[in-house]
Amino acid sequence: MTPKVSQGVTTVVAGNCGISLAPFSGRNDPPPPMNLLGTKEWYRFERAHEYTEALEETPAATNAVLLCGHSSLRASVMDGLNRQATPAEIDKMIIMLDEALDAGFVGLSTGLAYSTARAASTEEVIELARVVADRGGIHTSHMRDEEDLVHEAIHETVRIGQEACCASVISHFKVLGRHNHGRSRETLALVQKAQRDISLDIDVYPYTASSTILLKKFINEGEKVLITWSDPHPEMAGRDLHEIAAEWMTSIDETIDRLNPAGAIYFKMDEEDLKRILASPNTMIGSDGLPHDKKPHPRLWGTFPRVLGRYVRELGVLSLEQAVHRMTGVPARVFGLKNRGTLRPGACADVVVFDPQTVNDTASYENPERPAAGISLVMNDGQWIWRDGKPTGATPGRQIHRGAI
Numbered sequence: 001m002t003p004k005v006s007q008g009v010t011t012v013v014a015g016n017c018g019i020s021l022a023p024f025s026g027r028n029d030p031p032p033p034m035n036l037l038g039t040k041e042w043y044r045f046e047r048a049h050e051y052t053e054a055l056e057e058t059p060a061a062t063n064a065v066l067l068c069g070h071s072s073l074r075a076s077v078m079d080g081l082n083r084q085a086t087p088a089e090i091d092k093m094i095i096m097l098d099e100a101l102d103a104g105f106v107g108l109s110t111g112l113a114y115s116t117a118r119a120a121s122t123e124e125v126i127e128l129a130r131v132v133a134d135r136g137g138i139h140t141s142h143m144r145d146e147e148d149l150v151h152e153a154i155h156e157t158v159r160i161g162q163e164a165c166c167a168s169v170i171s172h173f174k175v176l177g178r179h180n181h182g183r184s185r186e187t188l189a190l191v192q193k194a195q196r197d198i199s200l201d202i203d204v205y206p207y208t209a210s211s212t213i214l215l216k217k218f219i220n221e222g223e224k225v226l227i228t229w230s231d232p233h234p235e236m237a238g239r240d241l242h243e244i245a246a247e248w249m250t251s252i253d254e255t256i257d258r259l260n261p262a263g264a265i266y267f268k269m270d271e272e273d274l275k276r277i278l279a280s281p282n283t284m285i286g287s288d289g290l291p292h293d294k295k296p297h298p299r300l301w302g303t304f305p306r307v308l309g310r311y312v313r314e315l316g317v318l319s320l321e322q323a324v325h326r327m328t329g330v331p332a333r334v335f336g337l338k339n340r341g342t343l344r345p346g347a348c349a350d351v352v353v354f355d356p357q358t359v360n361d362t363a364s365y366e367n368p369e370r371p372a373a374g375i376s377l378v379m380n381d382g383q384w385i386w387r388d389g390k391p392t393g394a395t396p397g398r399q400i401h402r403g404a405i
């Protein structure tokens, strides 16, 4: 958890975007994007409680808030993922989801943009979200589209929240593609309108490049793409896709075929959209970090100090107090974490000591695995987990249940 602890994180929300390590186990390597979390050796928790028990036996420095991934559920109960789930398969998913909630998972995450879930109907998600809502949980959504159809995708997410009466979060809120730049005005207005009817929140990471698996549909003319990992060509991690294609003398499509399974960073966002989303009331900060990547997106190490350094101190997009609140109090409220996220007598002592004059990210696209500057001490529930520029080795982390202390 060094990438997290070094930037002052004491609690991690895991299992986002429809992808959770549990519940799922298979004989073969998991399909993309589930392979972002690891190979089949990592997916060894057929049932949710097996994962939480393992976490208890080998705790981390950080606490964990767990989401049950829709794609993991689909991959567990379906023989093929290119179709809607049948009523019988949905029943099986509901049983697994209920078990996960019994094991203290706080809700369901979906990633309808991905091939593991794209064929799922809105109704399929509503049925699952109802189970979560009945137990006071939350639905987080990596939406079906963040590019040309982002408007429609927000409508779908809002509909799920409305029909399931389920608190919802839109993950890594953004607008992708050069021709969509500026549309955050419209998408934020849609969110604010929906917030009058339903519990809806958003989070964002402070970068104008995204990262996920290497996908042909994400490649646009004139947009830079960096490779983060490649199973057949690990030596290409960190390289520019177009440069690799030139070197191999292959088309972009063929280059992608040869690199896959692989991951990539896509430079597709506009800084003005990012600033507008960051400045919007109560937008949470979330890293969307991918710890298994050979050459990860710098957000894995740099998200929180980058907000405090670049967007608070240098650009004045939001105040220091607002920024800290969106990293602490707001997510604690949204995810139902009692006694966390505020400094007061009787609350859990999750404390970060940083210098507002020097705090900054040092992780870059070229050198992404660098700890933050200006963060001197990090404490999780009264125990120091980061001191003198390194982890202390303490592992006080535990699973945090919704509403539990």
Ligand SMILES: [Zn+2]
Pocket: 016, 017, 111, 142, 171, 172
């Ligand atoms: Zn996502």
